[in-house]
């Protein structure tokens with residue numbers, strides 16, 4: 001360990017999330033003294049910029065990763081399953097953005113402001129939740145604490161960049177009137193809506209829908225929470241929107257909810273529908289916070305609330321949340337600086 005900071009392994013450094021991590025890292029106080037950027041063999045020799053200099057991208061097979069104290073991974077679940085156990089065994093604390101370890105009860109699944117305290121000193125693997133779950137959990141946690149959450153009905157409106165660089169490229173190519181050869185989507189996305197993300201399970205729900213169920217329950221520590229999800233890929237480059245209907249144990253008032261949410265660090269309430277004031281993806285892209293608007297209650301349904309949530313899937317939905325976990329490890333002195 002270098003006295004001035006950690007040596008950080010960044011796996012997936014050339015991808016959408018990896019590049020956003022580099023930007024977010026520069027904006028935080030995480031003391032990074034050395035960076036080891038990793039990507040596929042196709043990217044070997046490319047460079048990424050961080051802290052005013054260029055760093056050459058390497059492959060895991062060839063790199064000097066043993067010098068690292070921590071690793072941020074955003075290279076998919078296959079790489080994570082193969083490499084995380086090896087890195088963790090070598091004493092490197094791994095924060096993984098893929099779904100590889102999110103279902104493992106022995107591995108913390110963390111949104112720092114909600115359940116960061118579950119991380120223990122000797123945890124070597126920490127899972128970063130799915131992007132649509134992170135923004136939902138950030139908003140549900142304070143509401144649950146105050147009013148007791150019973151049921152969540154959530155419809156997502158997920159951007160093209162949620163499917164990585166290929167997804168982002170597909171939308172641009174289709175918008176320019178071309179067919180995208182490498183589109184990760186099962187249909188044209190431009191001018192369209194696709195009510196499916198991931199593969200469909202035997203129960204008729206798509207993978208992304210079941211992630212919302214399982215991960216929300218885990219993060220909020222509510223194993224029996226009723227969650228009814230529907231996911232839709234929309235032709236928007238950045239940010240996921242979510243229309244959410246909530247049921248609580250106690251009565252709740254929209255004004256109280258508005259006040260409570262506005263007082264939370266990391267949440268911004270934009271809610272004046274008469275003036276067309278509510279969060280939209282264009283305004284929220286590139287921002288760190290989770291934005292909430294359209295806070296309302298159906299007359300007579302005093303234990304319910306309807307809300308609209310938007311966040312940048314690459315920021316709070318991925319890179320920022322992972323870097324906040326890393327920051328917590330540093331602050332708690334779990335990484336020996």
Ligand SMILES: NC(=O)c1ccc[n+]([C@@H]2O[C@H](COP(=O)([O-])OP(=O)(O)OC[C@H]3O[C@@H](n4cnc5c(N)ncnc54)[C@H](OP(=O)(O)O)[C@@H]3O)[C@@H](O)[C@H]2O)c1
Pocket residue numbers: 011012013014015016017018038039040041042043060073074075076077079097098099129130131161162163164165166313314317318
């Ligand atoms: N996009 C989102 O909103 C989002 C949100 C939450 C979680 N995630 C998760 O984050 C991960 C990355 O997503 P992304 O959107 O950044 O995807 P992406 O843009 O496709 O980037 C993938 C990255 O993985 C690298 N990679 C591929 N094969 C590799 C290998 N064999 N060894 C090392 N690196 C390899 C790629 O390198 P090359 O450039 O060389 O191909 C690239 O740097 C995925 O697990 C995804 O599920 C994404």
